[in-house]
Amino acid sequence: MTRKEQKEERRRAILMTALTLFVKRGYYETKISDIAEAVPMSTGLMFHYFESKEELLLELVKMGAASTGAINKMDEIPPQIFFTEFLKRLFEYSAKEPWVFNMFVLMGQARRAGMPEEARKIALSTATIDETAGVIKKGQEAGIFRSGDAKLLSICFWATVQGIMEEMALNEEMTAPDPAWIVSILMKTE
Amino acid sequence: MTRKEQKEERRRAILMTALTLFVKRGYYETKISDIAEAVPMSTGLMFHYFESKEELLLELVKMGAASTGAINKMDEIPPQIFFTEFLKRLFEYSAKEPWVFNMFVLMGQARRAGMPEEARKIALSTATIDETAGVIKKGQEAGIFRSGDAKLLSICFWATVQGIMEEMALNEEMTAPDPAWIVSILMKTE
DNA sequence: ACAATCAATGAATACAAATTCAATATAATA
């Protein structure tokens, strides 16, 4: 294995460790030395791989923003299936790949408060809520979703998903809910 | 007005200012000097009123924990009305009283990451999720709520509410959703 | 009016955590 590959692998290890700790304890509660200890490596060496703590965070958030694009490719699927299917996959995938899970939570935290301003900007640049609102609108036109401001419905949907994911990040033992429960926020009642 | 009252009033002003800033920018992103400037008063004087930044936060979280008790007194109401009515009041009240609104968001943030450990402990000591799960169980027995783990349903419900409130804390213009949307997470379908 | 107590300030200090650095070990290259 070449030196460059070694370095890349080490960077990845740091990123994954930092991601876990940021999600578990929060960005400011996590010291560089905590990350270093968990990797493990010396504190000083961290700066051989990343400019600063904030750079490390920003790289994670950028990765998250990039992978969010993948979600938006699903929007060819009919609305009634889209959301249930998305949640099913998200929960399944999260159970297997802690990376996906943690990344989802980190992005949510970044969008809200408790992280450097710059991280929020990047996280907010992915217009997921608006994209989803588009799908909801289709579902409304098809008569399967309840009427009302599509964007507001979109916000409610994502707020739920985010909240549940964060709850799962805290309670190891917690199991994912039935996607249908969450999707019923959107469904037409009667 | 006596000196003691003066002091109490000043403390309150600091608490309210800090609450607003903590919710808007997050605890660690808010400097003592930011709070002082907003009150307004000198930075040094802050320590005449509060031991430390963390004490200030803890006092807020304790206030929040205390006022959460009020919610739990509502649980004599029949389940089918309880949740819709609670949300209706929460949204109405939040629109009028920024205090209530901000406190709700702060408690949610404290329960999750991004604040000193001690704050989390206090916030988690209010067993709202379990209390609500009890009400949900009643609703399930009455056949109006969907079946499934009552605690998990309770978590989903609160995750949604929390997420929406946090979203509103960020978007000044955002309007509260119809409580029925959220409650449909709990309702038996068809 | 006078002493005593409290409110208030802003500059000085303390502190914790990020960041740098000189020194050393390890690996690649010729």
Place this chain on the structure above:
DNA sequence: TATTATATTGAATTTGTATTCATTGATTGT
């Protein structure tokens, strides 16, 4: 093997804020 480049460490330094403090101004009680 000799030489150069990279990885690694731990201690020293820097930095950003919380916190303290000496001093001044305002209120209260006698």
